[in-house]
Amino acid sequence: MNKLWTRTLEAVAKKPNAINIMSSLLAIVGGLLFGFILMLIINPNLAFYGLYRITVGPLSSMRDIGWVLRNAAPILLTGLSVAFAFRTGLFNIGATGQLTVGAFFALYVGVNWTWLGPAHLWVALLAAMLGGALWGAIPGLLKAFRNVHEVVASIMLNYIALHMINLMVRMTIYHPDERALYPASSARLPSWGLESVFSFPGMNIGILIALLMAFIIHLVLNKTVFGYELKSVGLSRPAARYAGINEKSRVVYSMIIAGSIAGLAGGVMFLTTGIPFRLSNVLLMQGFTGIAVALLALSAPLGVIFAALFFSWITRGGNLADRAYDPELIEIIVAVIIYFSALSLFMKQVLADFVKRRTKEDVQLHESQGDVS
Amino acid sequence: MEYAIEMLDITKEFPGIKANDQVTLKVKKGEIHALLGENGAGKSTLMSILFGLYKADTGTIKVNGETVTIDNPNDANALGIGMVHQHFKLVDRFTVTQNIILGYEDTRHGFLRYDAANEKIKQLSEQYRLNVDPHAYIEDISVGQQQRVEILKTLYREADILILDEPTASLTPQEIKELMSIMRNMTKEGKSIVFITHKLEEIRQVADRCTILRKGKHIDTVNVKDTTNEQLAEKMVGRKVLFDLDKKTAKVKDAVLEMRHASVLSPVTKQQVVKDVSFTLKKGEILCIAGIEGNGQSELVYGLTGMYPIIKGNVTLHGEDITKSSIRKRSVTGLSHIPEDRHKHGLILDFTLEYNLIMQSYFTEAFQKRGFLKFDAIREHAQELIERFDIRTSAGPVTMVRSMSGGNQQKAILGREIERDTDVLIAVQPTRGLDVGAIEYIHRELLAQRDKGKAVLLVSYELDEVFNLSDRILVMYEGENVGVFDPETITEQELGLYMAGSKRSEAS
Numbered sequence: 001m002n003k004l005w006t007r008t009l010e011a012v013a014k015k016p017n018a019i020n021i022m023s024s025l026l027a028i029v030g031g032l033l034f035g036f037i038l039m040l041i042i043n044p045n046l047a048f049y050g051l052y053r054i055t056v057g058p059l060s061s062m063r064d065i066g067w068v069l070r071n072a073a074p075i076l077l078t079g080l081s082v083a084f085a086f087r088t089g090l091f092n093i094g095a096t097g098q099l100t101v102g103a104f105f106a107l108y109v110g111v112n113w114t115w116l117g118p119a120h121l122w123v124a125l126l127a128a129m130l131g132g133a134l135w136g137a138i139p140g141l142l143k144a145f146r147n148v149h150e151v152v153a154s155i156m157l158n159y160i161a162l163h164m165i166n167l168m169v170r171m172t173i174y175h176p177d178e179r180a181l182y183p184a185s186s187a188r189l190p191s192w193g194l195e196s197v198f199s200f201p202g203m204n205i206g207i208l209i210a211l212l213m214a215f216i217i218h219l220v221l222n223k224t225v226f227g228y229e230l231k232s233v234g235l236s237r238p239a240a241r242y243a244g245i246n247e248k249s250r251v252v253y254s255m256i257i258a259g260s261i262a263g264l265a266g267g268v269m270f271l272t273t274g275i276p277f278r279l280s281n282v283l284l285m286q287g288f289t290g291i292a293v294a295l296l297a298l299s300a301p302l303g304v305i306f307a308a309l310f311f312s313w314i315t316r317g318g319n320l321a322d323r324a325y326d327p328e329l330i331e332i333i334v335a336v337i338i339y340f341s342a343l344s345l346f347m348k349q350v351l352a353d354f355v356k357r358r359t360k361e362d363v364q365l366h367e368s369q370g371d372v373s
Numbered sequence: 374m375e376y377a378i379e380m381l382d383i384t385k386e387f388p389g390i391k392a393n394d395q396v397t398l399k400v401k402k403g404e405i406h407a408l409l410g411e412n413g414a415g416k417s418t419l420m421s422i423l424f425g426l427y428k429a430d431t432g433t434i435k436v437n438g439e440t441v442t443i444d445n446p447n448d449a450n451a452l453g454i455g456m457v458h459q460h461f462k463l464v465d466r467f468t469v470t471q472n473i474i475l476g477y478e479d480t481r482h483g484f485l486r487y488d489a490a491n492e493k494i495k496q497l498s499e500q501y502r503l504n505v506d507p508h509a510y511i512e513d514i515s516v517g518q519q520q521r522v523e524i525l526k527t528l529y530r531e532a533d534i535l536i537l538d539e540p541t542a543s544l545t546p547q548e549i550k551e552l553m554s555i556m557r558n559m560t561k562e563g564k565s566i567v568f569i570t571h572k573l574e575e576i577r578q579v580a581d582r583c584t585i586l587r588k589g590k591h592i593d594t595v596n597v598k599d600t601t602n603e604q605l606a607e608k609m610v611g612r613k614v615l616f617d618l619d620k621k622t623a624k625v626k627d628a629v630l631e632m633r634h635a636s637v638l639s640p641v642t643k644q645q646v647v648k649d650v651s652f653t654l655k656k657g658e659i660l661c662i663a664g665i666e667g668n669g670q671s672e673l674v675y676g677l678t679g680m681y682p683i684i685k686g687n688v689t690l691h692g693e694d695i696t697k698s699s700i701r702k703r704s705v706t707g708l709s710h711i712p713e714d715r716h717k718h719g720l721i722l723d724f725t726l727e728y729n730l731i732m733q734s735y736f737t738e739a740f741q742k743r744g745f746l747k748f749d750a751i752r753e754h755a756q757e758l759i760e761r762f763d764i765r766t767s768a769g770p771v772t773m774v775r776s777m778s779g780g781n782q783q784k785a786i787l788g789r790e791i792e793r794d795t796d797v798l799i800a801v802q803p804t805r806g807l808d809v810g811a812i813e814y815i816h817r818e819l820l821a822q823r824d825k826g827k828a829v830l831l832v833s834y835e836l837d838e839v840f841n842l843s844d845r846i847l848v849m850y851e852g853e854n855v856g857v858f859d860p861e862t863i864t865e866q867e868l869g870l871y872m873a874g875s876k877r878s879e880a881s
Contacts, residue, residue, distance in 0.1 A: 225741045228728070235721045241680065242710070242718040243732040244701030 066198025078290025094154025096287020102263025110183030132263015140255025455527025
């Protein structure tokens with residue numbers, strides 16, 4: 001047993017990926033535990049039931065699984081957007097603004113350009129990416145050429161996007177009665193039979209698009225020259241500059257790509273019949289959840305897939321548990337679980353220290369035993 | 374003879390390394406005791422234990438014959454132990470007095486009493502002939518004076534035992550001489566000095582006895598007068614050291630890099646930090662840029678490599694004007710650059726070694742195809758360089774560079790830049806912070822490059838290095854070229870005068 005434990009630790013110590021995965025898992029366990037404690041405090045009698053509903057509930061029917069998959073798509077994309085920017089050393093807190101602009105571009109095309117025929121949906125999705133890219137380019141340019149911190153610029157741009165898009169939607173898409181309007185049927189995400197697999201009417205191929213995107217970003221970051229340059233800039237701008245990389249243009253490209261992924265999230269969210277785009281004075285939450293997703297995934301594109309699925313799962317679990325707790329409390333509990341889970345980085349440090357200490361003690365133990373014999 | 378300090382059988386272990394292993398150091402009253410060893414030999418750890426920054430695992434410390442426990446620097450101060458760190462701990466915007474009394478303020482009703490402090494500082498300054506103005510601001514005085522402020526700080530706290538950590542590292546030859554006479558003055562007044570260094574010549578000039586550490590172990594304590602430099606070096610390194618590099622006469626060929634009346638603007642300070650500098654670098658020679666740190670040498674190199682803009686004059690490489698070219702263009706055209714700050718510029722610490730070794734060439738056909746990296750080629754390339762340049766790692770090509778030792782990090786950069794086989798190699802402080810073995814290796818490599826017909830531009834703040842390697846010496850002072858000299862005909866003292874700005878040659 002002891003030997004196995006030591007060997008596992010040694011294996012973990014050798015593989016940075018293993019440490020990353022384990023720290024993310026630990027963060028999730030920590031998040032669930034924290035949520036559970038919260039439930040115990042609020043109403044101890046229902047705590048076990050609540051935890052059961054939150055964790056197991058979403059897996060109890062195909063319909064629920066379908067819900068989890070569909071709602072994972074936008075946060076997978078925003079998470080990917082934030083993670084991608086992180087790898088270039090940028091904190092894209094503006095995913096929500098880029099998502100909003102992307103949604104507007106998608107809806108504008110989706111509602112108005114019905115003449116496009118079979119290409120309608122794909123043009124609308126491309127428009128979503130273009131919108132997000134434009135909105136991401138602004139903080140990127142400001143950062144590269146004026147050294148304006150991207151966090152400050154994109155937070156302000158979030159609100160500009162919110163109110164500007166409200167105005168633009170009213171001017172160009174909605175009728176004066178301000179009712180929500182769905183995109184034309186030719187611009188809606190098809191289900192490709194997923195509807196019947198999950199017997200869930202709102203199901204569509206959004207999750208497939210998001211998965212494809214995650215694999216593309218994984219390839220770009222880890223296999224290409226461009227990814228090498230982006231990561232160099234992210235890890236050390238002075239060193240990248242020394243190596244002759246045009247680090248300013250890389251910052252701009254990175255924000256454009258991050259923005260376009262977040263914009264695509266807007267397309268995937270609203271080119272459906274599910275949730276209509278409403279005029280609102282509140283920023284879309286999916287952009288911020290993307291930050292938590294990226295943190296839990298430690299900015300690894302493939303990790304983002306699992307992190308997004310987990311968050312969507314817990315959110316669904318919260319919906320299912322609202323018979324046990326008030327909806328507001330459920331929201332708090334879910335939020336606590338999600339944000340606690342984002343402490344992967346912290347967990348990674350804890351784990352790394354632990355592994356280091358354990359393996360060292362073992363080595364010393366072996367050495368001292370060797371001395372005796 | 375009574376001892377001022379006795380550190381007996383001190384052992385200090387850090388995770389993975391025994392920094393001090395049963396080390397004994399005995400310092401007599403009124404002597405200058407040198408502590409000699411390579412980087413990582415445990416000198417600083419031992420002194421940090423004496424100064425209360427670390428706690429020893431085992432062993433005893435006696436001050437003036439009495440066993441003491443030193444848990445923090447305040448305890449050390451109370452026992453009359455003062456330390457001057459290698460990197461000064463001064464507030465630039467404070468006056469000398471303000472810096473000296475910091476943490477030791479004399480107050481009345483919550484108000485500082487400057488007059489008494491000023492008076493005491495003035496008196497101490499005269500007593501030890503330190504020549505420091507208590508009212509001057511730190512940012513206005515020279516590095517040598519700043520060091521004297523640090524010394525005053527310990528004297529103000531009534532220290533009898535001074536620890537000087539590599540005190541000569543950033544001083545000019547003249548300042549070193551002054552420091553040594555100050556040290557002698559202090560011992561005359563009954564103070565004891567522990568002097569950390571790895572420069573043998575300084576030990577010979579000023580120290581009475583010398584304790585040598587190697588790899589955390591106490592090797593020997595000797596009377597300096599009874600030993601030769603060769604013996605000291607052998608004890609320090611653990612093998613015979615060749616002092617004389619096998620330097621052949623240079624076979625200088627045609628010019629390859631030319632700078633004409635160039636001025637460089639620092640984007641950081643918006644100041645013109647290099648003013649009207651001209652020089653020619655020829656194939657087959659090592660041109661050394663000497664000077665005290667901060668006189669525009671770094672910026673000159675940044676200007677050459679394209680990291681800072683050249684606002685006046687021009688630079689040509691192979692006769693082609695590269696004044697406005699990008700960094701990439703210059704490096705591809707024929708500039709290799711071993712940068713001054715290997716952690717900031719030279720390496721990406723959180724990349725693997727193999728990724729770092731392709732930093733300057735990842736975009737070439739050798740390592741990419743249609744935008745995708747060729748991982749096999751990258752691995753092979755790393756293995757070749759590891760072998761050729763003897764880069765020691767824990768996990769080969771996939772070692773994280775951050776976890777490598779400074780010497781091996783520098784070998785990685787050296788290997789990467791030399792392997793590119795360009796005509797011009799610019800090396801800035803290539804041996805800073807390295808131990809004797811690594812320094813020897815890098816010096817040999819640089820000479821080998823010269824003998825292969827490369828043009829080498831070396832920026833160095835160490836006079837030994839300047840004289841050992843260079844074929845010509847260009848001295849910079851306050852951003853200007855104050856003269857080009859032949860190392861065979863100029864003395865260290867004379868060069869020092871040019872470096873300090875008190876002399877300049879019109880011939881340049």
